[in-house]
Amino acid sequence: MNSRTFTRWLGRHAPLAGWLSGLLAALLVLLLGITGLVEYEKGLLQQRQQLASRHLGEVAQETEATLASLRLRYRGVCSPELQAALRSELLDKHYIRDAGLLDDEGRLGCLASAAGIGEALALPPSDIRFADRQSWFNFPVSAGGRRSALNMVSSGRHVVLLDSSIGDTLLQRAQVDAIWLDFKTTQAGNPQLVWAHPGLAQQRLDMPVYPEYRYSSEQHFWVRFDAAKAELIVGSNVPRTGYFIQNYLPLARMLQQNRLLVAALLALAGALGGLAGLLVWLRGQRYRGLAYRLEDLLQPEQVLCLYQPIVELASGRITGCEVLMRLRDGDSILFPDKVIPLILEQQLGWALDSAVSRKALQELASGLALVDVPRPFKVALNFFPDNIRAERLQGLLQPLRRDDLAINVEVTEYGMNADLFTDVARLRSEGYLISVDDFGTGYSNLGTVKRLAPDFLKIDRSFVHDMEDDALRASLIPEIVAIAHAVDAAIIAEGVENRQQADKLAALGVEYAQGYWFGKPMPLADFLTLLRKNGAA
Numbered sequence: 001m002n003s004r005t006f007t008r009w010l011g012r013h014a015p016l017a018g019w020l021s022g023l024l025a026a027l028l029v030l031l032l033g034i035t036g037l038v039e040y041e042k043g044l045l046q047q048r049q050q051l052a053s054r055h056l057g058e059v060a061q062e063t064e065a066t067l068a069s070l071r072l073r074y075r076g077v078c079s080p081e082l083q084a085a086l087r088s089e090l091l092d093k094h095y096i097r098d099a100g101l102l103d104d105e106g107r108l109g110c111l112a113s114a115a116g117i118g119e120a121l122a123l124p125p126s127d128i129r130f131a132d133r134q135s136w137f138n139f140p141v142s143a144g145g146r147r148s149a150l151n152m153v154s155s156g157r158h159v160v161l162l163d164s165s166i167g168d169t170l171l172q173r174a175q176v177d178a179i180w181l182d183f184k185t186t187q188a189g190n191p192q193l194v195w196a197h198p199g200l201a202q203q204r205l206d207m208p209v210y211p212e213y214r215y216s217s218e219q220h221f222w223v224r225f226d227a228a229k230a231e232l233i234v235g236s237n238v239p240r241t242g243y244f245i246q247n248y249l250p251l252a253r254m255l256q257q258n259r260l261l262v263a264a265l266l267a268l269a270g271a272l273g274g275l276a277g278l279l280v281w282l283r284g285q286r287y288r289g290l291a292y293r294l295e296d297l298l299q300p301e302q303v304l305c306l307y308q309p310i311v312e313l314a315s316g317r318i319t320g321c322e323v324l325m326r327l328r329d330g331d332s333i334l335f336p337d338k339v340i341p342l343i344l345e346q347q348l349g350w351a352l353d354s355a356v357s358r359k360a361l362q363e364l365a366s367g368l369a370l371v372d373v374p375r376p377f378k379v380a381l382n383f384f385p386d387n388i389r390a391e392r393l394q395g396l397l398q399p400l401r402r403d404d405l406a407i408n409v410e411v412t413e414y415g416m417n418a419d420l421f422t423d424v425a426r427l428r429s430e431g432y433l434i435s436v437d438d439f440g441t442g443y444s445n446l447g448t449v450k451r452l453a454p455d456f457l458k459i460d461r462s463f464v465h466d467m468e469d470d471a472l473r474a475s476l477i478p479e480i481v482a483i484a485h486a487v488d489a490a491i492i493a494e495g496v497e498n499r500q501q502a503d504k505l506a507a508l509g510v511e512y513a514q515g516y517w518f519g520k521p522m523p524l525a526d527f528l529t530l531l532r533k534n535g536a537a
């Protein structure tokens, strides 16, 4: 869509464009605001997970140190002495509640607490026990008829059991929603849910964890916005462990938590949307203005040609007409004084003159065939001074010429320059008639009129008007008649509005007249009716 098409569209659909842009602007503000809010909440959740992982990091540190010490100091067969030594190892530990050794089959038979953990303990397969680093486990056990989960960390054959409160208190305080443990090397990426916030629906825990981050010394975050559930999910690994933590924040809760901000955002979106809509609407209104619609109004179907009769005073016969344009703008009709300044400003003079001439000559060609008029019938056409170029006019008018029509090109005194004389001479040699319009209002003198050698001099209507009062200007009419006759031109008096004026002008030697007395500019159909009456008279 080029810019003119766009301005035209905007002008025609200003209210729709206003609404749409207002809505778009409001949506954009909302989108940006909500994106900002999501980013802010994401940052908060990441902070929580950093806190949680710091807590778990302390556990990991204690575990690592304890396992290192166990590896160094305790081997061999399980005995009460070994168990006692293991117990003493646990005295200053915060998070570890038991420690032990695995037997050759990977069974946990020797524990510091000596309580035994029963036959229900299904130990993980040996391939998951790394000799060189910790392996974190969490699996269900039943001891003394009670079922619970065992948080266990192993390194080779050495094992520590963690306090079960780690999930429930330590991480809960850090406000994470779920803790996962990925301990199966053979099925990496298939983590086990260790702990979930009691308020969290189980089916929500569907975010993948990333096995490549297991035991990584860095905390890696991943964030996803689940559009289907309208939920922000933030996950991360707990460094140096097989744990992963996740937070789930539904959009509804996020908005609820920030309702003041959301209210402010809505108000801002409304205000900016309204403002954008208003600005676009105003701009559209501007494009609805005449200046922006002119080119459309110069299309042939919008151009109206009116015909004003030119009468031979001696016989009363209509021997010709002047073509005057109007523009149809919806239900209204625009007059030349309103549109011509804009047309010139937008350099559309040629578009207007060519549209009017083409339409008028086509209309007259078919219309005049039906009436009895003196032939060739003289058709006076107005052209802006810049358009009076012989070649250009020839190109336009030649295809429209007919034997029964004489085209009379009106030249104003104001448009006279050296080129004009040459162009007018060429036009005359091609058979066009030439009139000097509004004669007496400009600066032409006998010399210029001689050079131009027009067929008609049109006395401006101000002279005719002044005849009533015998004003000075009217006294110049005989001078104008003398000039016309000196250059062999005929006179047409413009603006004749009553019989007295017509009679006086005839008495002064004026041959032709035009004005409301003979007929106002009128549409073709009315003009043809007038011609019929005039022919019959």
Ligand SMILES: Nc1nc2c(ncn2[C@@H]2O[C@H](COP(=O)(O)O[C@H]3[C@@H](O)[C@H](n4cnc5c(=O)[nH]c(N)nc54)O[C@@H]3COP(=O)(O)O)[C@@H](O)[C@H]2O)c(=O)[nH]1
Pocket (backbone or CB within 6 Å): 308, 322, 323, 324, 325, 335, 336, 337, 340, 352, 353, 356, 382, 383, 384, 437, 438, 461, 494, 495, 496, 497, 514, 515, 516, 517, 521
């Ligand atoms: N380049 C082009 N110029 C054009 C074209 N069509 C018109 N025009 C120019 O606009 C001027 C104003 O035209 P308009 O408003 O149509 O006025 C003409 C007549 O309506 C008016 N007139 C005619 N008789 C009388 C009358 O008895 N009393 C009275 N008060 N007014 C009358 O005069 C205008 C015709 O004047 P002129 O052209 O000097 O013969 C008009 O002057 C054109 O220059 C166009 O297609 N192209």
